[in-house]
Amino acid sequence: MPVAEAETPVRSSSEFLNSQGRLSHLRLLEAESIHILREVASEFERPVMLYSIGKDSSVMLRLAQKAFYPAPIPFPLLHIDTGFKFAEMLQFRDNTAREVGAELLVWRNEPAIAAGTNPIVLDTKRCCGLLKTQALLDALRHYNFDAAFGGARRDEEKSRAKERIYSFRDSAGQWDPKNQRPELWNLYNGRIHPGESIRVFPLSSWTEMDVWQYIHEEKIPVVDLYFAKARPMYVRGEALLPIEQDFVAWPGEKPQMVECRLRSLGCSPCTGAIRSDADSIPAIIAELISFRSSERANRVIDHDQEGSMEIKKREGYF
Amino acid sequence: MGVSLEVEGTRFEIEDFLAAEREKDLLRFSTAGSVDDGKSTLIGRLLYDTQSVYEDQVRSIEGKGTTAPGQIDFALLTDGLRAEREQGITIDVAYRYFSTARRKFIIADTPGHEQYTRNMATGASTADAAVVLIDASKGVLIQSRRHAYIASLLRVRQVVVAVNKMDLIDFDEHRFRAIERDFSSVLDAIAADTGTPVERVFVPVSALGGDNVVHRSDAMPWYRGPSLLELLESLPAAHDKLSEHFRFPVQRVLRPDQSFRGFAGQIASGSIRVGDDVTVLPSGRGAKIERIVTWDGDLEEAVAPLSVTLVLDRELDISRGDLIAEAQAPATVARSVRAALVWMDQRPLDVTRRYLLKHTSQTAPAFLSSIDYRTDLTTLAHEPADTLHMNDIGAATINLLRPMALDLYSRNRGTGAFILIDPESNATVAAGMVTAAYASAATREGDETGAWGPVTAGEREARWGHRGAALELTGPQALIDSIERALFAVGAVTTRIDAANDTFLLHPEFLDLAARVQTESGLLALVVHANQSAMLTARVEGLELSLDAENPMRAVAAVHELLRRVGIFISTEKAGL
Incomplete structure (x- = not known):
C-alpha cells in the first residue's frame, strides 16, 4: 500500500498563521528544528538520537517523525540506562519506540552497575561520570556514531547558553568551550576527522515553556510522572524523594503520601519531586508561569559545585 | 479545561493564555559592546526586570561579584563559563531567552574583545535587530563602530543605540545629543559603504539603575521616548521573507517506497502553492508543484520559513544541494562570485589554497582568485590587500568548482550567504555574502599578471572539476x-x-x-x-x-x-x- 496518499484533507497554511498573518513562535521553532534534523541525517554517515524519555526527548522525537514523513526516521534511538531510571519511564520508552516504529538501542555501563555504583556511596559527580558520561562515550564508540542528537536547550543552564547547535567533540568526546566553531545563519559545519563527532541540539532555541506549549498543541504523550497525583515519598525538609530501586531510608524514616509530580526526569535517587496539584498539561503550564525556580533546581547533580554542568560537558556529557 | 492562573496581578483562563501565546511573534537581536561598557549588566537587567530569571539563579549569585553587599551584580546572570566568572569577561556568543506579553525574544549576546568580529558576525547573522552600546562617559569607541558596521554588512536593518551609563554623566541631555550626532554620521558613512540602509533609534539608559531599560526613567525628563524594551517590542520583524521570490534548497530526497518521491527542505524565502511553476537549478528543468506534504497533512500553500516536503508533477533528477525556485524569477547559476568576507580563523586567507564553500545545503570546493580589498573599519577606506587576517573584513572574487544556484545577499539572506571551511583543519574560516554572481569563472580582473600569467592549478581544477x-x-x-x-x-x-x-x-x-x-x-x-x-x-x-x-x-x-x-x-x- 502506498504511503502518504493524499487521504488527509488538504489544509491551508493559514491555519499556521496567527491573526496578524504571522507564523507563531512555535511554528518558527519547529521549522528550524526540522531543518537541523534533516541536515544531520543527510550529512553524517551514522547519526543517532539520544532518547532520554523526558519531555524534551518526546518533542525531539515528534520533530524527527515530522522531518522525514512519510519516510521512517532514518536513525536509531539510544537510551543510556543508568539502572536508576523510574520503572514507569522504561515502560514508556519501550511503548514509544514501538509506536513510532523506531529502532531502540539501550546501553548500560554494566561493569559499573555490577560493581554497585550509586550516588550515595560514591559522590553524585563520580556516579554520573560512570553511569552517564562513560556509558554514553562507550556507546558512541561501540556503534561508531559520528553525530548524536541531544534534547538540551540553551535556556536550561548557563554553560548551555554558549553551546552551538552543532557542538564539536574531539575523539575523547570532550567539549572545548573556548574553541568552538563559529555558527552563522543556518549553515552548519559538520566536517570531522575520523574519531571526532558532533553533538547536535535541535531544541537549542526552545525554552521550557515552548516545550510544554508544543506538547499541549501537538498532543504529544509524556510520562505520567510529570502529572501530579498522590505518591508515596520520603520527605526530607523541602525535598521529596521517591521510592524506587534500592532507596536507602534513614532509620525510622517512613514514606508519606504526597500530592506531587516530577518537573524533570532523571535518576530516581537524584531527582526530587515537587509538591503540586498540576494534573494536566495546562495546569503544568499555569504552574510554570507562577514558578520562580529553574527546572534543574531539583537535580542534586547540578549543584555539587559551581559550574558543575560545564565540567561535566567538558568531559563528554551532553 | 478550566485551569486559571494569575499573571502580573491579572487572572487568566489557561486557554486564553495559550491563545495569547499563539499571537506572539519572535524577534532575534544581537548585542555587543566594548569591555566595561556594561553590556552584561544591561542584559542581566533586561532579564531580571522582565522576570525571566528564576529565583534559584538569583540566589546562586547574590552577594557575589563586584557590587555592594545586598545588591545583585546583574552581569553574573549572564556570564556562563568559569573562566568568564573568574576573569569578569565574556568569551563566547551566548544565547538568552525572554518573553513579554507581546513578543518572544532571543538575544545573541556577543563579547566585545576576544575574537570580537567573528562573534559579532555570528550574532548578527540571524538577528532582526542589533542593540549597539555606547558608554556615555567615553563617547563613540571603535567597538561600537565595528558592531554597527557588521550589523549593516549582514543586513540587520534595525539598529538600537543604547547610550549607557547616563548616571555617570549626570543624565546630561547635551552630552547624549552630542553622542547621537557623532554616531549618526558614523552610521550614514557605514550605510554608504555597505549599501544597506541602517534605521537607527537612540535611547539613553543606565543599566545599573534600570533607567529606561524596561521602565521609563524619571531621571531624564528631557527624554520622552520609549524605554529600550518598549522599542524592542515595537520594532518590525526586519526581514519580510514573504515578499522575496520563492527559494527552496533541497536537503534530502524522501523515497519511502516506489510510489513516493518528495524533496524535503525549508522554504528560504517566498511562498509556494500547489500548481505553481518551478525551475530546478542548476539543471534549469521546469515542473509544477503537485503536493506540499507535511506530517500534519497536505497543504495547499506554504510560506517561508516552514519546513515541508514538495512533490513535483514529473520525474526529474534532483538531489541534495539543488535549488527549487520560482519559474518566473529563478536564481543565478554562478561559476564565480564576488563577496564580502569576514575572516574568522587564526590562519590567514591563502589564495593558493583550496577551500570548501558551504551554501544552503551544498558544499563545493572553491578558490579565492583575488582579494579585491580590505576595509579599514576606522576610516571605512578600502585598502589593497594580499591576504585577510582573523577579524578582517574585505571583499574577494571566488571561483566555484561546480556551478551553484544563488542570489545576491542584498536580495536574499538565505540564498546569498555562505561559509568557507578549511578542508585540512575543518575549521569555519570565513563568512561570506554574495555581492555579484557570474556565469563563468573569473579571471583576475584588471590584474595583468592574473589575466596573462601562467594558468594556475586552481584554474585548471575550476575548469575540469x-x-x-x-x-x-x-x-x-x-x-x-x-x-x-x-x-x-x-x-x-x-x-x-x-x-x-x-x-x-x-x-x-x-x-x-x-x-x-x-x-x-x-x-x-x-x-x-x-x-x-x-x-x-x-x-x-x-x-x-x-x-x-x-x-x-x-x-x-x-x-x-x-x-x-x-x-x-x-x-x-x-x-x-
Missing part, C-alpha cells in the same frame, strides 16, 4: 577500460600511461616522472598494469583497494568512491568525508 592525481590500476584490460570510460563520462580529463611500455620496463624511474608531470598539470593519469587476474587493484595517494574483477559495476563505483575519499573529486554529498 578535479585536481591532478595518478591512479594506478592493476587488473584485466577490459575492466580498466570501463573505469576510464566512466571517469571520462563524468567529465574527468584522463590520460593513460601503459606501465608495460618498453621504455618504462627499461627505466622504471621514467614511469614515476611521467605520472608526476601529468599530475602536476592537473590531469587524472591512469597508470595501467594490465593482466589476466580475477582481481583489480586500485591505488591512489597511499590508499589501496582490491576488488573482485567479476563484478565490474561495483568495481567502477568503488574506484569513484576511492577518488572521492582522497578528495580528488568534488562532492557535495557528505560533509563528513
Whole structure:
C-alpha cells in the first residue's frame, strides 16, 4: 500500500498563521528544528538520537517523525540506562519506540552497575561520570556514531547558553568551550576527522515553556510522572524523594503520601519531586508561569559545585 | 479545561493564555559592546526586570561579584563559563531567552574583545535587530563602530543605540545629543559603504539603575521616548521573507517506497502553492508543484520559513544541494562570485589554497582568485590587500568548482550567504555574502599578471572539476577500460600511461616522472598494469583497494568512491568525508 496518499484533507497554511498573518513562535521553532534534523541525517554517515524519555526527548522525537514523513526516521534511538531510571519511564520508552516504529538501542555501563555504583556511596559527580558520561562515550564508540542528537536547550543552564547547535567533540568526546566553531545563519559545519563527532541540539532555541506549549498543541504523550497525583515519598525538609530501586531510608524514616509530580526526569535517587496539584498539561503550564525556580533546581547533580554542568560537558556529557 | 492562573496581578483562563501565546511573534537581536561598557549588566537587567530569571539563579549569585553587599551584580546572570566568572569577561556568543506579553525574544549576546568580529558576525547573522552600546562617559569607541558596521554588512536593518551609563554623566541631555550626532554620521558613512540602509533609534539608559531599560526613567525628563524594551517590542520583524521570490534548497530526497518521491527542505524565502511553476537549478528543468506534504497533512500553500516536503508533477533528477525556485524569477547559476568576507580563523586567507564553500545545503570546493580589498573599519577606506587576517573584513572574487544556484545577499539572506571551511583543519574560516554572481569563472580582473600569467592549478581544477592525481590500476584490460570510460563520462580529463611500455620496463624511474608531470598539470593519469587476474587493484595517494574483477559495476563505483575519499573529486554529498 502506498504511503502518504493524499487521504488527509488538504489544509491551508493559514491555519499556521496567527491573526496578524504571522507564523507563531512555535511554528518558527519547529521549522528550524526540522531543518537541523534533516541536515544531520543527510550529512553524517551514522547519526543517532539520544532518547532520554523526558519531555524534551518526546518533542525531539515528534520533530524527527515530522522531518522525514512519510519516510521512517532514518536513525536509531539510544537510551543510556543508568539502572536508576523510574520503572514507569522504561515502560514508556519501550511503548514509544514501538509506536513510532523506531529502532531502540539501550546501553548500560554494566561493569559499573555490577560493581554497585550509586550516588550515595560514591559522590553524585563520580556516579554520573560512570553511569552517564562513560556509558554514553562507550556507546558512541561501540556503534561508531559520528553525530548524536541531544534534547538540551540553551535556556536550561548557563554553560548551555554558549553551546552551538552543532557542538564539536574531539575523539575523547570532550567539549572545548573556548574553541568552538563559529555558527552563522543556518549553515552548519559538520566536517570531522575520523574519531571526532558532533553533538547536535535541535531544541537549542526552545525554552521550557515552548516545550510544554508544543506538547499541549501537538498532543504529544509524556510520562505520567510529570502529572501530579498522590505518591508515596520520603520527605526530607523541602525535598521529596521517591521510592524506587534500592532507596536507602534513614532509620525510622517512613514514606508519606504526597500530592506531587516530577518537573524533570532523571535518576530516581537524584531527582526530587515537587509538591503540586498540576494534573494536566495546562495546569503544568499555569504552574510554570507562577514558578520562580529553574527546572534543574531539583537535580542534586547540578549543584555539587559551581559550574558543575560545564565540567561535566567538558568531559563528554551532553 | 478550566485551569486559571494569575499573571502580573491579572487572572487568566489557561486557554486564553495559550491563545495569547499563539499571537506572539519572535524577534532575534544581537548585542555587543566594548569591555566595561556594561553590556552584561544591561542584559542581566533586561532579564531580571522582565522576570525571566528564576529565583534559584538569583540566589546562586547574590552577594557575589563586584557590587555592594545586598545588591545583585546583574552581569553574573549572564556570564556562563568559569573562566568568564573568574576573569569578569565574556568569551563566547551566548544565547538568552525572554518573553513579554507581546513578543518572544532571543538575544545573541556577543563579547566585545576576544575574537570580537567573528562573534559579532555570528550574532548578527540571524538577528532582526542589533542593540549597539555606547558608554556615555567615553563617547563613540571603535567597538561600537565595528558592531554597527557588521550589523549593516549582514543586513540587520534595525539598529538600537543604547547610550549607557547616563548616571555617570549626570543624565546630561547635551552630552547624549552630542553622542547621537557623532554616531549618526558614523552610521550614514557605514550605510554608504555597505549599501544597506541602517534605521537607527537612540535611547539613553543606565543599566545599573534600570533607567529606561524596561521602565521609563524619571531621571531624564528631557527624554520622552520609549524605554529600550518598549522599542524592542515595537520594532518590525526586519526581514519580510514573504515578499522575496520563492527559494527552496533541497536537503534530502524522501523515497519511502516506489510510489513516493518528495524533496524535503525549508522554504528560504517566498511562498509556494500547489500548481505553481518551478525551475530546478542548476539543471534549469521546469515542473509544477503537485503536493506540499507535511506530517500534519497536505497543504495547499506554504510560506517561508516552514519546513515541508514538495512533490513535483514529473520525474526529474534532483538531489541534495539543488535549488527549487520560482519559474518566473529563478536564481543565478554562478561559476564565480564576488563577496564580502569576514575572516574568522587564526590562519590567514591563502589564495593558493583550496577551500570548501558551504551554501544552503551544498558544499563545493572553491578558490579565492583575488582579494579585491580590505576595509579599514576606522576610516571605512578600502585598502589593497594580499591576504585577510582573523577579524578582517574585505571583499574577494571566488571561483566555484561546480556551478551553484544563488542570489545576491542584498536580495536574499538565505540564498546569498555562505561559509568557507578549511578542508585540512575543518575549521569555519570565513563568512561570506554574495555581492555579484557570474556565469563563468573569473579571471583576475584588471590584474595583468592574473589575466596573462601562467594558468594556475586552481584554474585548471575550476575548469575540469578535479585536481591532478595518478591512479594506478592493476587488473584485466577490459575492466580498466570501463573505469576510464566512466571517469571520462563524468567529465574527468584522463590520460593513460601503459606501465608495460618498453621504455618504462627499461627505466622504471621514467614511469614515476611521467605520472608526476601529468599530475602536476592537473590531469587524472591512469597508470595501467594490465593482466589476466580475477582481481583489480586500485591505488591512489597511499590508499589501496582490491576488488573482485567479476563484478565490474561495483568495481567502477568503488574506484569513484576511492577518488572521492582522497578528495580528488568534488562532492557535495557528505560533509563528513
